[in-house]
Amino acid sequence: MGAFSPGFHRRRQEDETGVRLPPGQYLTRDFPVLSAGPTPPIERDSWSLTLEAGPGERRTWTWQEFMGLPQEEPTVDIHCVTRWSKLHTTWRGVSVDTLLDGLDTGAAEYAVAYCYGGYTTNVPLEDITGGKAWIAHTFDGYPLAPEHGGPARLLVPHLYFWKSAKWIQGLRLLVHDEPGFWETAGYHNYGDPWREQRYSWD
Numbered sequence: 001m002g003a004f005s006p007g008f009h010r011r012r013q014e015d016e017t018g019v020r021l022p023p024g025q026y027l028t029r030d031f032p033v034l035s036a037g038p039t040p041p042i043e044r045d046s047w048s049l050t051l052e053a054g055p056g057e058r059r060t061w062t063w064q065e066f067m068g069l070p071q072e073e074p075t076v077d078i079h080c081v082t083r084w085s086k087l088h089t090t091w092r093g094v095s096v097d098t099l100l101d102g103l104d105t106g107a108a109e110y111a112v113a114y115c116y117g118g119y120t121t122n123v124p125l126e127d128i129t130g131g132k133a134w135i136a137h138t139f140d141g142y143p144l145a146p147e148h149g150g151p152a153r154l155l156v157p158h159l160y161f162w163k164s165a166k167w168i169q170g171l172r173l174l175v176h177d178e179p180g181f182w183e184t185a186g187y188h189n190y191g192d193p194w195r196e197q198r199y200s201w202d
């Protein structure tokens with residue numbers, strides 16, 4: 001008999017409520033910090049969020065305006081490419097749909113999230129619309145900690161967590177795809193954890 005029974009394997013792939021994990025992931029209860037650079041200091045008073053949808057289609061929200069938008073409280077599973085997953089995480093924030101509401105997105109099919117500190121990441125527009133992505137400012141009932149992207153981060157839980165840009169400053173909608181920081185450094189352009197799209201060759 002092998003050292004690992006099928007039962008053991010199954011317990012590693014599911015949490016106590018039977019939720020399955022994407023291939024190659026393990027469960028963690030803590031919240032690791034993964035940043036390509038230092039945490040940028042950001043005051044809420046000088047923070048703003050910008051949506052660039054094309055010439056003449058540009059919206060900016062101050063912190064107060066942003067917090068005045070309709071808020072949602074998603075509970076989602078998150079999956080980091082370094083193989084940890086965290087299930088049933090609770091957030092509060094504004095749906096990207098709310099930011100785009102009434103805006104003419106024209107021929108745009110892609111988006112780049114750009115951040116205080118310079119990080120960028122690209123996502124197809126359809127992956128951040130239709131209730132699939134938020135600009136989150138609260139985690140587990142508390143204001144999002146600076147090392148986790150506070151004041152606010154993008155949350156795109158159905159893709160690997162590097163797509164969830166911390167310290168988000170804006171979203172730029174594009175007609176052509178424009179790979180971001182990790183995507184130009186060998187990570188997969190799309191990053192679906194269920195298809196294990198970790199690196200560009202996956």
Ligand SMILES: Nc1nc2c(c(=O)[nH]1)N[C@H]1C(S)=C(S)[C@@H](COP(=O)(O)O)O[C@H]1N2
Binds near residue numbers: 035080119162164
């Ligand atoms: N601005 C910015 N956002 C970022 C990163 C970064 O370095 N800078 N790292 C990404 C990566 S690789 C991961 S796994 C997650 C980590 O988020 P966490 O530190 O809150 O766990 O943030 C993503 N968002």
Ligand SMILES: [Mo]
Binds near residue numbers: 034080081082161162
């Ligand atoms: Mo990551």
